[in-house]
């Protein structure tokens with residue numbers, strides 16, 4: 001289970017208190033009825049699904065109830081930082097390099113399971 | 115390739131098992147192939163097998179960054195069924211189910227397909243209505259699926275507790291008698307052996323790191339950790355890593371990758387006759403031929419490539435299993451593990467051509483693609499060989515997320531498959 005720092009409560013709390021809410025910094029077009037099918041597809045369905053650093057939304061649903069954003073490495077699942085909603089994407093360059101070896105999995109140490 | 119048979123077993127028994135050959139060759143990669151398949155899971159190896167067998171294309175390499183069958187193919191709970199709601203899905207998964215029947219003979223390899231029945235429990239009126247709707251839709255599509263009363267369900271699966279006082283009362287069940295399980299590794303190994311025998315090169319420990327393009331944009335080949343390899347056609351069958359590979363061709367996918375976990379118990383004597391799924395309380399269970407209870411859990415709520423997943427996800431499933439089958443409360447779990455599954459917005463796969471000429475993609479199987487392995491491989495081979503989809507996979511395009519012509523099994527089931 002992840003430990004997540006809520007930037008509003010300023011506390012690290014267990015993942016069970018939170019609801020993941022997908023990619024952050026996706027702006028809903030203000031002229032949604034006018035955009036092309038391609039633009040709608042890109043806004044609504046297509047995702048970068050990055051192996052490495054992602055910016056995503058979380059909601060502290062069983063705590064303060066507020067949405068906030070996080071930068072997390074999808075290989076190690078480590079949070080780099082969390083920040084309040086509405087703030088711009090923090091500049092984290094040089095980005096932490098995602099490597100296959102950052103997480104010690106059962107498979108990595110013991111071979112395949114199942 | 116030497117055929118496996120009872121005579122071969124007897125012969126080898128007499129000479130101390132010294133005559134068995136490796137099941138597939140491990141050749142050095144050539145400079146160029148007609149077709150490259152990225153990913154040696156069941157779907158990728160099967161694609162190579164059918165390309166060679168049915169389309170006469172044998173100059174093929176299957177490139178695998180790890181070991182063959184080490185992805186989701188070797189990590190899944192092996193539930194096989196075809197009772198999906200929509201016509202497009204029913205056609206695709208039933209095509210696979212027909213091929214499962216007879217796959218061991220086809221491959222001369224025992225994939226241990228066991229049509230022991232897949233039972234989906236209904237716990238409330240919503241389940242009941244949903245399952246009956248699916249059963250009627252299936253009947254119209256010629257797909258086996260039937261409604262059972264609680265008593266009939268218990269007769270088929272005696273460990274069920276159908277008392278009214280159960281924590282999750284059982285009000286009925288949908289049963290697909292032709293569904294069941296198969297030996298996951300054997301599926302990968304059987305296709306690998308059959309493909310290798312027809313001249314396909316299976317190259318393990320070879321990660322694709324780039325997709326090479328011609329000046330006109332069409333595919334020229336791939337970059338790998340073992341050097342560049344040319345090919346006019348490249349099929350991406352990389353499951354959880356599809357977005358990463360497609361990114362190499364500058365294509366953004368309608369996919370997110372999530373950890374999905376499963377576990378097995380200590381082995382015990384035969385106790386559990388079929389597969390039981392409860393979507394509502396989220397539990398899947400069957401018993402392997404080795405005797406282990408095989409239990410599937412859910413996905414984590416966040417995207418990840420960590421191949422692990424949270425502990426609370428599996429304990430949640432075990433809570434449900436213990437409520438459904440109190441007799442298992444004292445069983446010990448031996449191992450748990452995770453795979454990375456690639457999930458589309460409508461929970462249906464993509465088996466299609468891409469905007470890049472010569473590049474094909476087979477992905478989006480998410481939490482439930484093992485069951486489709488033979489059918490998916492069969493129609494994907496057709497798509498690559500003819501440069502046009504087979505009628506069965508024609509609806510499973512990437513463009514459906516632009517046109518809105520979704521195949522919305524997500525709404526139909528609202529859970530993992």
Ligand SMILES: Cc1cc2nc3c(=O)[nH]c(=O)nc-3n(C[C@H](O)[C@H](O)[C@H](O)COP(=O)(O)OP(=O)(O)OC[C@H]3O[C@@H](n4cnc5c(N)ncnc54)[C@H](O)[C@@H]3O)c2cc1C
Nearest residue numbers: 153155156157179185186187190191193322453483484485
């Ligand atoms: C825990 C769990 C339980 C499941 N239970 C079921 C079930 O009960 N029933 C069911 O039908 N389905 C189930 N599934 C889903 C099923 O396992 C998958 O849909 C199916 O196995 C996918 O097969 P595949 O061949 O496409 O992918 P995989 O077997 O994952 O093969 C893809 C391969 O591509 C390789 N690869 C990736 N990137 C590269 C690269 N750059 N270069 C070279 N190689 C690369 C990977 O190493 C991998 O071996 C489950 C999945 C999991 C994880």
Ligand SMILES: [Zn+2]
Nearest residue numbers: 006009060064
């Ligand atoms: Zn909070």
